[in-house]
Amino acid sequence: MAKETKAQRETVERVMREWKDGALETSRGAPVTSQQQAVAIALHEAGQSRDETPAKNRKNLRTTKAREAKASETREVLYAEATKRGIPGRSRMTKQELVRALQPR
Template sequence: MAKQSKAQQKTVERVMHEFKEGDLESGSGQKVKSRKQAIAIGLSEAGASNQQSPTPRKRGQSGGGATKAELYEKAKKQDVPGRSKMSKAQLQRAVG
């Protein structure tokens, strides 16, 4: 999991406190009885689940913004030999 900011930590702490006191309710209004569900609610409210991490994960350096299909089309226009067997990184170097 990504690191949480202080505000996110406080939100998760507050939600877990509500769970321990028995005051935490799910979206449908029912009391939360599962610790896992309470954690999921806390992370969701804090925006700290792995789908909502505060900073996006960086991908490999071969990306450069263009997809493999776009690079292939550029290579096709430039008539690069062997382009059909090239990886994305190889296409990028050949077009580049």
């Protein structure tokens, strides 16, 4: 098994903390109750999944870190970006909703 980087370790710790607090959700918005599912999500986001190619793992970690950086921005900065992209309903969105709306699909 390859050595775990600091970024990967931080991501796994964050996801498992979210699961323990009950805040971890699946991509469909349902709460994660299974520890096994939480570990799978953590490894996927950290780019450590054994079921994916090394290139896909690197992309997953990059995407996760970009999303975390976006979440640390203020709502005003996110709102300005949403305005620039023309996202409808942005004026009533919370910071978390703006982060989700601005994610690339």
